[in-house]
Amino acid sequence: MAFVTIIVMSVLAAAVVASMYPDVPPAELLRKLPGLLAGASASSVGLILTMLLVSRTFDPTRLRLRPGREKGRDLILMILGMLGLGQALDSLTTLIGLGRRGAFWDARQTLMGVRGEDLFVAVLVIGLLAGSAEELFFRGFMQTRLRARWPPVAAVVATSACFGLMHIEWLHALLAFLLALYLGFITELSGSVLPAVAAHVVNNTLFTLLTALGGTVSAVGPNLALLGVGVAVVVGCVVLLRRTLPPLARVGSIDSL
Numbered sequence: 001m002a003f004v005t006i007i008v009m010s011v012l013a014a015a016v017v018a019s020m021y022p023d024v025p026p027a028e029l030l031r032k033l034p035g036l037l038a039g040a041s042a043s044s045v046g047l048i049l050t051m052l053l054v055s056r057t058f059d060p061t062r063l064r065l066r067p068g069r070e071k072g073r074d075l076i077l078m079i080l081g082m083l084g085l086g087q088a089l090d091s092l093t094t095l096i097g098l099g100r101r102g103a104f105w106d107a108r109q110t111l112m113g114v115r116g117e118d119l120f121v122a123v124l125v126i127g128l129l130a131g132s133a134e135e136l137f138f139r140g141f142m143q144t145r146l147r148a149r150w151p152p153v154a155a156v157v158a159t160s161a162c163f164g165l166m167h168i169e170w171l172h173a174l175l176a177f178l179l180a181l182y183l184g185f186i187t188e189l190s191g192s193v194l195p196a197v198a199a200h201v202v203n204n205t206l207f208t209l210l211t212a213l214g215g216t217v218s219a220v221g222p223n224l225a226l227l228g229v230g231v232a233v234v235v236g237c238v239v240l241l242r243r244t245l246p247p248l249a250r251v252g253s254i255d256s257l
Contacts, residue, residue: 001053002050002137005050006046010042014035014038016038033110033111033118036110036111037122037126043130043133043166044125044133044134047134047137048137051141062144063141063193064144064187064191064193064194065136065140065192065194066192068191068192069191069245070190073244074190074241077241078198078199078237079198079202080233081182081237082186082199084229084234086203086207086230087226087233088230089230091217091224092227093175094223099216099218101171104169108211111208112215113212115212119212126205126208127202127205128201128205131200132197134163134200135193135197136193136197138180142162143156143184143187144193156184156185160180160184163177183200190245
């Protein structure tokens with residue numbers, strides 16, 4: 001249902017953008033910033049709309065939108081772990097020759113050199129809107145429902161797989177799946193989706209800003225260093241979080257959420 005809703009919203013968004021830029025060929029427009037932002041907005045609205053249609057309500061408790069067990073230090077570690085994992089995956093794909101392929105590279109190309117109001121809107125859509133909507137649907141809605149019936153590992157893996165498949169293109173889907181495993185992990189560790197929302201929003205926002213203002217790092221030496229730092233950061237954060245936040249007991253039935 002979410003996939004169909006996203007397709008419908010994307011078609012509508014594409015039509016609106018095409019009407020705003022009638023002199024630009026549709027294929028070219030989709031590769032420019034308006035097309036990227038329209039697609040991200042359509043996907044976000046589609047996910048939220050699907051969640052509301054299925055649940056028929058917006059209950060913060062049932063979406064685990066209440067603060068969890070995490071303290072300020074834990075939240076910082078969770079965000080740093082997300083940034084470390086994102087950087088490690090980014091450097092790894094560059095080192096193995098996949099950094100300039102797929103939808104992820106297309107998005108980078110679109111964002112490079114964006115400034116001013118366009119950059120502000122890009123941060124709002126890609127950072128705040130997309131990051132929040134994806135976490136509300138996948139970790140807040142889907143993972144929470146699966147967690148009430150399945151063991152935590154199965155719920156996290158299944159939700160992460162669906163999150164990856166939503167990105168369609170194989171490389172982007174694989175990277176999204178790996179990032180989603182971490183986001184699912186910190187959601188279960190804290191008992192709240194708020195840390196995942198914060199980590200996702202910060203990660204997307206920094207990606208947008210750094211790509212627009214600084215481009216990409218392509219040299220082998222810097223990427224090797226960034227890969228090592230990223231792996232060290234995410235491993236260190238996970239170890240520290242497991243020490244301070246032992247695993248939660250299994251969530252009860254859906255009716256108790």
